[in-house]
Amino acid sequence: MSNHPFSLSVIAAAVLYVCHSTNAVAETVTESIDKINSQLDLQQSSISQFNYRQSDITLGLTGATVLPAIPHQDVAITHAGATDGVAILQDGIFFSPAPYSGQHLALQPNLQHQQKVSFSGMTNVTESSEAAFGKLEYQSVQINPNKYATKINLEGSDNNAINGGVVVSGTSKQAGMLLAVDYQSASEDVGYHISRDLDSTQKDILFKIAADSLPGARNQQTTEFSYQYSSQDSERGTLGLTAADFTLSPTQLYSAASIDNIEGERQRYVLAHKVILSADSTMDTDFYYQTYSQQTQNMHFVDGEQIDSALLASVAMFEAAPTADGMNLGSLTQNNDFAGFGVQTKGVTMYGQHQVTYSARYHTDKAEMRLGQREWLWGNDLSLTPTSDDEYALTYTDDVSAFSSAVDTKLNYGQWSINLGLGYEHVSISRELDDMTTNLNAVDFSDDGWTPSAEVAYKSGAWLAALQVKQAWTAASAGNINQTAQEALQYQLALSYQQDALSIAMTGYMHDYDSQHVSCMQGMVCGYEQISLQENMSDVAVVGADLSIAYGLTFDHFSIPLNVKYQYTQAETDTADCNELMGCFAANSQLPWVPEQQLTLSSGIVYGDMSFIAQALYQSELGYQTSLSNERTIDSQWKVDLAATYRLTEQHELYVRVENLLDEELVANITAMGFQGQSEMITYLGYQGHF
Numbered sequence: 001m002s003n004h005p006f007s008l009s010v011i012a013a014a015v016l017y018v019c020h021s022t023n024a025v026a027e028t029v030t031e032s033i034d035k036i037n038s039q040l041d042l043q044q045s046s047i048s049q050f051n052y053r054q055s056d057i058t059l060g061l062t063g064a065t066v067l068p069a070i071p072h073q074d075v076a077i078t079h080a081g082a083t084d085g086v087a088i089l090q091d092g093i094f095f096s097p098a099p100y101s102g103q104h105l106a107l108q109p110n111l112q113h114q115q116k117v118s119f120s121g122m123t124n125v126t127e128s129s130e131a132a133f134g135k136l137e138y139q140s141v142q143i144n145p146n147k148y149a150t151k152i153n154l155e156g157s158d159n160n161a162i163n164g165g166v167v168v169s170g171t172s173k174q175a176g177m178l179l180a181v182d183y184q185s186a187s188e189d190v191g192y193h194i195s196r197d198l199d200s201t202q203k204d205i206l207f208k209i210a211a212d213s214l215p216g217a218r219n220q221q222t223t224e225f226s227y228q229y230s231s232q233d234s235e236r237g238t239l240g241l242t243a244a245d246f247t248l249s250p251t252q253l254y255s256a257a258s259i260d261n262i263e264g265e266r267q268r269y270v271l272a273h274k275v276i277l278s279a280d281s282t283m284d285t286d287f288y289y290q291t292y293s294q295q296t297q298n299m300h301f302v303d304g305e306q307i308d309s310a311l312l313a314s315v316a317m318f319e320a321a322p323t324a325d326g327m328n329l330g331s332l333t334q335n336n337d338f339a340g341f342g343v344q345t346k347g348v349t350m351y352g353q354h355q356v357t358y359s360a361r362y363h364t365d366k367a368e369m370r371l372g373q374r375e376w377l378w379g380n381d382l383s384l385t386p387t388s389d390d391e392y393a394l395t396y397t398d399d400v401s402a403f404s405s406a407v408d409t410k411l412n413y414g415q416w417s418i419n420l421g422l423g424y425e426h427v428s429i430s431r432e433l434d435d436m437t438t439n440l441n442a443v444d445f446s447d448d449g450w451t452p453s454a455e456v457a458y459k460s461g462a463w464l465a466a467l468q469v470k471q472a473w474t475a476a477s478a479g480n481i482n483q484t485a486q487e488a489l490q491y492q493l494a495l496s497y498q499q500d501a502l503s504i505a506m507t508g509y510m511h512d513y514d515s516q517h518v519s520c521m522q523g524m525v526c527g528y529e530q531i532s533l534q535e536n537m538s539d540v541a542v543v544g545a546d547l548s549i550a551y552g553l554t555f556d557h558f559s560i561p562l563n564v565k566y567q568y569t570q571a572e573t574d575t576a577d578c579n580e581l582m583g584c585f586a587a588n589s590q591l592p593w594v595p596e597q598q599l600t601l602s603s604g605i606v607y608g609d610m611s612f613i614a615q616a617l618y619q620s621e622l623g624y625q626t627s628l629s630n631e632r633t634i635d636s637q638w639k640v641d642l643a644a645t646y647r648l649t650e651q652h653e654l655y656v657r658v659e660n661l662l663d664e665e666l667v668a669n670i671t672a673m674g675f676q677g678q679s680e681m682i683t684y685l686g687y688q689g690h691f
Contacts (some may be wrong), residue, residue: 014267240674301330449473
């Protein structure tokens with residue numbers, strides 16, 4: 001490990017005691033702190049009235065570090081500088097279709113179909129290597145225990161958005177069923193010189209059916225089958241502005257970028273089975289299969305050359321004064337298919353006051369990647385005409401299988417508890433290339449790693465303290481030339497306090513990386529080979545502190561909810577480094593995708609049947625550096641949303657939501673091809689009914 005002084009900030013955070021019931025889920029003290037202070041109930045009044053489908057603010061409130069995104073794209077997250085090994089889960093199962101071979105994917109579920117979301121930085125060894133450096137976990141809406149229940153949501157906005165959804169569920173005797181459907185459509189002016197709008201549609205379906213024990217079953221058990229479908233079609237230019245253009249019109253985009261689009265379709269099948277073996281033992285087993293198809297086009301080339309600052313200036317000049325000969329442009333095209341299958345099991349057994357968790361997981365996935373270029377003529381009327389078909393210059397298949405197992409033991413001795421865990425994972429990776437000329441190499445290798453962890457915790461009254469140490473490990477992808485795993489020693493110290501309506505939490509951590517993975521991410525412009533590569537950065541040190549405060553003020557006629565999440569992160573490289581993706585780093589420089597500070601706020605007032613809640617996300621400056629340009633920065637920025645609701649009756653509610661309240665010209669991203677802005681201020685008017 002790199003030689004750094006050990007530095008931790010101490011924190012105060014609210015926590016509930018772990019009460020061991022007959023159906024207890026194994027939970028370390030650190031996990032219980034995360035559960036209380038980094039879990040959002042999306043159905044609580046201060047959150048639910050926003051009726052979000054996607055939201056970076058919501059994820060920020062859980063403690064995830066949110067990378068800036070543009071509208072109608074999935075929000076990417078990171079933790080302690082790591083993007084690899086930070087898993088996105090739903091109901092304890094990978095949400096991304098191919099978490100090993102689909103390294104560059106960042107898929108998030110529709111929040112309308114979720115009821116809770118939480119983030120954990122120091123994960124349990126039972127989570128496997130794909131969540132070794134953090135996990136964002138969603139809990140989908142559950143089947144209503146009543147015979148019949150319906151929730152309806154309809155909203156429209158001043159950018160021609162029409163969103164609507166319904167959730168119907170109920171339980172009869174020992175069986176239950178749920179059907180959730182949601183539709184989103186938007187069309188907004190994105191500032192092209194020609195008359196063209198951003199068009200985006202998304203459809204989501206969630207179906208569940210569950211049953212309790214069959215008559216005569218020896219053990220109480222529950223089985224649930226779920227099916228999830230989502231499709232997305234979005235057009236938005238990511239080719240931005242030169243610095244000079246930006247000072248005149250920050251929201252202007254080039255007409256050449258109007259060809260940018262993404263189409264995706266995913267399906268997910270899950271069979272979950274829970275058995276209560278005895279009063280002190282439970283067993284959960286999940287089978288899952290998921291697929292995702294993806295087609296994208298992004299304008300990246302001028303006369304076959306990848307756009308840099310100089311070529312961007314040429315695009316700007318042509319936009320202002322088109323010539324009769326037109327301009328020869330090219331788009332980076334992708335046609336990819338992902339699929340993943342797995343089975344996982346977890347057993348929890350109580351031995352008196354002590355608890356042992358056993359887990360095992362087998363996962364396999366495949367990514368069939370086709371990347372290429374399509375030629376376009378940009379005419380003097382600023383129209384785009386294709387002059388060639390899609391030509392896939394790079395075609396390859398990544399195939400990965402992984403087996404992991406772990407045991408986690410929690411020993412309780414009065415006010416003290418000791419947690420010891422040990423995990424093991426074996427990963428086999430292969431990459432097959434077709435006959436096309438490429439600089440990529442076919443690979444066939446395997447790797448394995450051990451992930452031990454230890455925790456000591458003490459609780460007294462409303463206070464709780466925990467110290468945790470863990471070895472984290474995540475296997476290299478097929479595109480990692482050196483086949484070097486990501487490894488780090490993780491240390492975390494947490495203190496928590498909870499009394500009545502006040503919860504305060506503080507955690508301090510240090511992650512000392514031997515090797516950190518870097519791949520193509522949002523805010524970067526990558527070519528064919530770059531998308532398929534994974535680089536290694538040696539000797540990265542991350543020191544950080546998180547502070548959470550939750551407090552509810554209640555008066556005779558009104559109440560004031562308050563949630564605050566502050567994150568400080570110092571993520572630096574020890575030595576100067578250069579790689580194909582990020583260019584060159586100076587020694588002791590902040591990783592460009594890690595904001596030093598992030599602050600998320602949620603507060604307002606609830607008065608009778610009316611409520612006004614504001615949510616805000618602040619991030620300090622970010623910097624992106626690529627091999628195509630010098631370092632560019634994203635200035636520190638605020639994003640503020642406001643929601644006001646009025647409950648007509650117990651069943652009917654009207655609301656107004658205003659997104660990006662403070663700044664109609666908020667800059668979200670700066671790439672080698674220019675600036676990318678978020679949407680202008682958007683106002684939604686909606687209705688929600690419960691029956």
